[in-house]
Amino acid sequence: MKKLFKYMGMYWKAMIAILAVLVVQAYCDLSLPAYTSDIVNVGIQQGGIDESIPDAIAQKDMDKLLLFVSSDDAETVKDAYELKDKDTGYDYDGAVYVLKDKTAEDEKLMEKLSDILGKPMLFVSGIDSGSDTTKKMENSMKENMKSAIQEQADQKMEEAKQQMADAQNQMTDEQKAALAANPELADQMMEQQQQAAEQMQKEAQEKIDEQLKKIDKADIFELFELVPDEQRAQIVDKMSEQMDDMPETMVEQAATLYIKEVYGNLNIDTAHLQSSYILGTGGKMLALALLGMIASVLVGFMASRVGATAGRDLRGRVFRKVVGFSNNEFDHFSTASLITRSTNDIQQIQMLVVMLLRMVLYAPIMAVGGIYKVFQTNVSMSWIIGLAVLLIGLVILVLFTVAMPKFKILQKLVDKLNLVTREILTGLSVIRAFSTEKHEEERFDKANIDLTKTNLFVNRAMTFMMPVMMVIMNGISVLIVWTGAHGISDGQMQVGDMMAFIQYTMQIIFSFLMLCMISIMLPRAAVSAERVDEVLTSKTMIHDPKEPEKLPDDLDGVLKFDHVSFRYPGASEDVLRNITFEARPGETTAIIGSTGSGKSTLVNLIPRFYDVTEGEITLDGIDIRNISQHELREKLGYVPQKGVLFSGDIASNIMFGNPDGSDAEMEEAAEIAQATEFIDAKPKKYNSTIAQGGSNVSGGQKQRLSIARAIAKHPNLFIFDDSFSALDYKTDVSLRRALKEKTANSTVLIVAQRISTILHAEQIIVLDDGEVAGIGTHRELLKKCEVYQQIAASQLSEAELKEGLEGKEESSHE
Numbered sequence: 001m002k003k004l005f006k007y008m009g010m011y012w013k014a015m016i017a018i019l020a021v022l023v024v025q026a027y028c029d030l031s032l033p034a035y036t037s038d039i040v041n042v043g044i045q046q047g048g049i050d051e052s053i054p055d056a057i058a059q060k061d062m063d064k065l066l067l068f069v070s071s072d073d074a075e076t077v078k079d080a081y082e083l084k085d086k087d088t089g090y091d092y093d094g095a096v097y098v099l100k101d102k103t104a105e106d107e108k109l110m111e112k113l114s115d116i117l118g119k120p121m122l123f124v125s126g127i128d129s130g131s132d133t134t135k136k137m138e139n140s141m142k143e144n145m146k147s148a149i150q151e152q153a154d155q156k157m158e159e160a161k162q163q164m165a166d167a168q169n170q171m172t173d174e175q176k177a178a179l180a181a182n183p184e185l186a187d188q189m190m191e192q193q194q195q196a197a198e199q200m201q202k203e204a205q206e207k208i209d210e211q212l213k214k215i216d217k218a219d220i221f222e223l224f225e226l227v228p229d230e231q232r233a234q235i236v237d238k239m240s241e242q243m244d245d246m247p248e249t250m251v252e253q254a255a256t257l258y259i260k261e262v263y264g265n266l267n268i269d270t271a272h273l274q275s276s277y278i279l280g281t282g283g284k285m286l287a288l289a290l291l292g293m294i295a296s297v298l299v300g301f302m303a304s305r306v307g308a309t310a311g312r313d314l315r316g317r318v319f320r321k322v323v324g325f326s327n328n329e330f331d332h333f334s335t336a337s338l339i340t341r342s343t344n345d346i347q348q349i350q351m352l353v354v355m356l357l358r359m360v361l362y363a364p365i366m367a368v369g370g371i372y373k374v375f376q377t378n379v380s381m382s383w384i385i386g387l388a389v390l391l392i393g394l395v396i397l398v399l400f401t402v403a404m405p406k407f408k409i410l411q412k413l414v415d416k417l418n419l420v421t422r423e424i425l426t427g428l429s430v431i432r433a434f435s436t437e438k439h440e441e442e443r444f445d446k447a448n449i450d451l452t453k454t455n456l457f458v459n460r461a462m463t464f465m466m467p468v469m470m471v472i473m474n475g476i477s478v479l480i481v482w483t484g485a486h487g488i489s490d491g492q493m494q495v496g497d498m499m500a501f502i503q504y505t506m507q508i509i510f511s512f513l514m515l516c517m518i519s520i521m522l523p524r525a526a527v528s529a530e531r532v533d534e535v536l537t538s539k540t541m542i543h544d545p546k547e548p549e550k551l552p553d554d555l556d557g558v559l560k561f562d563h564v565s566f567r568y569p570g571a572s573e574d575v576l577r578n579i580t581f582e583a584r585p586g587e588t589t590a591i592i593g594s595t596g597s598g599k600s601t602l603v604n605l606i607p608r609f610y611d612v613t614e615g616e617i618t619l620d621g622i623d624i625r626n627i628s629q630h631e632l633r634e635k636l637g638y639v640p641q642k643g644v645l646f647s648g649d650i651a652s653n654i655m656f657g658n659p660d661g662s663d664a665e666m667e668e669a670a671e672i673a674q675a676t677e678f679i680d681a682k683p684k685k686y687n688s689t690i691a692q693g694g695s696n697v698s699g700g701q702k703q704r705l706s707i708a709r710a711i712a713k714h715p716n717l718f719i720f721d722d723s724f725s726a727l728d729y730k731t732d733v734s735l736r737r738a739l740k741e742k743t744a745n746s747t748v749l750i751v752a753q754r755i756s757t758i759l760h761a762e763q764i765i766v767l768d769d770g771e772v773a774g775i776g777t778h779r780e781l782l783k784k785c786e787v788y789q790q791i792a793a794s795q796l797s798e799a800e801l802k803e804g805l806e807g808k809e810e811s812s813h814e
Contacts, residue, residue, distance in 0.1 A: 010310075014306045015306070017302060018302050018303060018306070018357050018361065019361055021295050021302070022295070022299055022361055025292050025295035025296055025299060025362070026362065026365040026369050028291050028292030029507065030366070030373055031288050032285055032288060033373070033499070034500060035281050035284060035288070036500060037499060037500035038050075038281055039281050039282065040499060041495070041497065044278075046260070047273065048275070048278065049270070049273060049277075053099070053113050053114055053117050053255075054099070054258075054259045054262045056088075056097065056099065056266060057096070057262050057266075058094055058095070058097075058262070059096065061262050062077075062081070062097045065077075065124055067120075068120035073116045077117065080099065080103040080109065081100065082097070083095055083096075083097055084096050084098055090267065090268065092265070092266045117255070121255040122258070124258060299358060299362075303353075303358040304354055307354035308350065310349065310353050311346050311349065314346045315342055315346055318338075318341065318346070318532060321538070321540075322338055322342070324542075325540060332538070333535065333538075336415060336418040336419035336421075336422050337415045339418060340414055340418050340531075341531050341535055345528035345532050348528040349528050352522065352525035355518055359514045359515075360515065362514070364511070366507050366508070366510070367508050367512065370508040371508060373504050374501060374504045374508070381484065384476060384479055384483065385505060385508060388476045388512075389508075391472050392469070392512045393512075395465060395472075396515075399464075406457050410451075410454050410455070410458070410527070413447070413450050413451040413454055414451060416447045416450070416451075417447045417448060417451050420443055420444050420447045424440050473509050473513075476505060476509065477502055480498065480501055480505060484502075541611065542608050542611055542629065544628045545626050548626060548627055548628040549622050549627055550631070551619065551622065552620065555620055556620050557585040557619070557620070557635070558582065558583070558620050559582070559583040559589075559606065559619055559717060559747055559749070560583075561582070561602075561617055562580055562615050562617070563578050563580050564576060564578070564614065564615035565577050565614035565615055566601065566605060566610060566614075574613065574770060575601050575770050576598050576601060576602060576771075577771050578772075579771075579772055581765055583717075583748075583749055584747060585745055585746055586745055586747075587748070587761075587762035588740075588743075588749075588750060588758075588761040588763070589764075590750045590751075590752055590763070590765065591749065591764075591767060592753070592765070592767070593766060593773075593791075594791070597768055598769075599722070600641055602767070603719050603749060603751055606636065606717075606749070607638055607719070608633075612625075619635070634715075635716045636715050636716075636718075637711065637717065638710060638719045638721075639706050639707050639718075639719065639721060639723040640721050641721040641723070641725075641751070643699070643702035643706040644706065645690050645705060645706070646690070647693075648690055649684075649688055649689055650670075650679055650682075650686045650688050650690060650705065651666060651687060652690075653705055654666050654708045654709050654712050656709050657712065657713035658712050658714065661712055665712055666708075666712060667686075668711075669711040669712035673704045673705070673735060674704055674727075675705055675707075675708050678701055678704075700728070700731070703723055703725075704731075706723065707735070707739075715746065717747045717749070719749045719751075720750045722752060722753055723751075724752065724757050740760070755791060756796075759778050762777065763775065764777065764778060766781060766785050766787050766788045768787045774787065774788055
């Protein structure tokens with residue numbers, strides 16, 4: 001896992017840019033549910049009115065509101081509005097209270113006004129609705145007021161009677177005696193008092209009747225006006241206490257309905273307000289959706305670019321590393337494995353980098369943002385989010401436990417399949433010759449079936465994950481609707497809030513779903529990253545010196561082996577032991593020996609395919625380990641034991657080491673290598689196509705083109721590693737004669753199996769089991785080297801041996 005982040009860390013600037021764009025995309029995606037909720041709640045249910053208090057209200061409507069507001073709060077409300085009698089700006093005849101601009105800008109004051117007028121607007125809205133409750137309340141108030149008035153009148157009449165009785169009781173004895181003496185005067189006074197009492201009672205009754213008629217005709221607001229302030233305040237307090245348990249959303253909805261009614265009284269087109277709000281909010285949603293789409297496309301482009309760049313850079317690094325491998329590293333990594341690591345493994349990393357930047361970075365942003373929005377929407381259902389996350393976590397845990405072991409062997413199975421396929425295709429002719437097609441088919445089928453089974457297991461795990469996730473998502477949606485429906489029924493939330501909650505919940509679940517999908521890809525990519533890192537961090541045995549020595553421009557090409565020994569890494573004994581000789585320019589040094597004697601190993605030390613274990617190899621007196629590999633190999637013309645050609649044409653293969661060379665140089669090299677005969681026979685001559693690996697030319701033609709390639713480079717030192725084995729005797733002789741003239745000033749080393757190839761060599765080195773058995777000319781070795789004598793006896797006739805001993809080999813073979 002660390003390796004993946006190490007590779008991604010190289011592109012931190014692009015990752016920061018991607019993160020910034022993802023934040024913009026997440027903001028757009030997270031804002032859309034809120035706007036959907038606003039359209040449903042405000043645009044549809046509230047008629048497009050989103051104010052908590054009216055911006056304008058008729059004076060008569062304000063007076064009704066203030067009936068339910070305390071005197072102190074009423075002053076606060078009046079101070080927040082401006083009363084206009086004329087030029088109100090509304091199609092309304094009458095005074096209008098208009099909200100002051102400074103009030104609208106003061107958020108705290110607006111909140112205070114909303115708290116003050118919230119329940120009064122609910123009261124007024126409820127009263128105006130004309131509901132049965134309102135009518136009962138109105139009738140009850142009328143009866144109570146009538147009873148109160150009647151009680152007050154009766155109380156006044158009793159008081160008047162009591163006053164008359166008290167007046168009579170307060171008469172003096174003289175007044176009582178006078179009245180007793182004059183009955184007529186007494187009757188007259190009694191009659192007057194009775195008339196006065198009746199008159200007073202009549203006037204009081206008329207006044208009561210007038211008040212009762214007024215009460216009968218009055219509406220509930222007029223009744224409240226008739227109620228004394230203290231009594232009215234008590235009534236309002238009782239009404240408020242009864243509504244304390246009412247959800248805030250119901251108060252807000254009632255306030256909105258009241259504001260809509262108030263605007264209707266001012267002849268404001270509320271239908272236009274609604275359509276304007278819906279269109280405006282919808283326009284914002286479209287703009288956010290467009291911005292989110294642009295951000296999504298931009299993130300996809302940037303993530304793909306980073307992924308492609310990472311893949312390109314990794315392939316380049318792996319290729320440069322592999323090109324710098326010595327033969328020892330190639331012994332540790334098979335060709336099939338290196339191909340898989342350079343292609344399939346890096347492709348896995350590239351895909352994951354794109355997914356990480358596109359989805360993994362986005363998922364936490366969406367999850368955190370969605371949770372934040374959910375808590376703003378309705379906290380009472382937040383437990384549903386926790387349940388969903390828990391269920392998803394359990395699914396991921398199960399998948400990791402079951403599928404993780406399979407990912408660790410998946411890439412090895414790909415290696416195995418590539419290896420088997422490569423071996424079968426490379427050796428197809430041999431397979432057909434030995435009629436082993438059935439065995440190879442079974443071998444391929446086994447590797448293919450093992451890979452298929454593992455892939456099927458992984459794919460089934462993924463197919464199992466998706467239905468489970470869909471069940472969780474749909475189950476959570478049903479649970480939200482069921483819980484939200486009860487909340488809507490109880491007035492605790494609105495329909496739009498429930499819709500927004502569902503959307504936010506789905507966004508949160510989808511974020512975890514994206515992480516779950518990545519968790520399926522991550523183990524395989526992590527294994528791939530480890531495999532690529534194994535190549536990149538492998539220690540190369542061959543290194544250039546920190547301060548390499550420079551070879552002189554006029555290099556002589558004197559090659560010297562000084563007590564050289566070599567042992568393959570990890571081997572228990574040396575392959576070459578104490579090799580000492582010197583190869584000089586203008587001379588041919590041949591190396592011969594039995595199979596496994598170390599001939600090819602010896603010449604592989606010269607281009608530093610391996611480094612010597614002991615001793616040193618010098619070129620013009622400079623240890624080749626102190627020369628950079630590039631400069632050293634520039635001076636060499638190497639022809640491998642097995643001719644290797646590259647796809648292209650004949651010209652590109654001959655001029656492979658000298659791409660800027662002329663056609664004349666190319667033709668000269670081909671002529672020396674005895675290749676012009678078959679080249680000229682082709683219709684396109686030097687432009688004739690060479691298939692991959694040179695499969696469309698024979699072994700001898702391949703060897704001659706390889707020799708021509710070395711000649712065209714004009715090296716100071718030629719190395720022919722058994723490069724004449726596929727040539728017929730005549731071609732061999734012609735080639736060596738032409739080569740002798742071309743290499744008159746160069747050092748030539750020839751590894752050969754046939755003595756006939758090296759008869760003219762100025763120096764022949766005989767190897768036997770990694771040691772020098774003899775050094776000399778053909779004649780000298782025939783006389784004193786037993787190993788050479790045995791080789792010669794197995795290849796030459798008695799006449800040729802006799803000629804060699806007599807020193808006549810030159811005339812005999814030319």
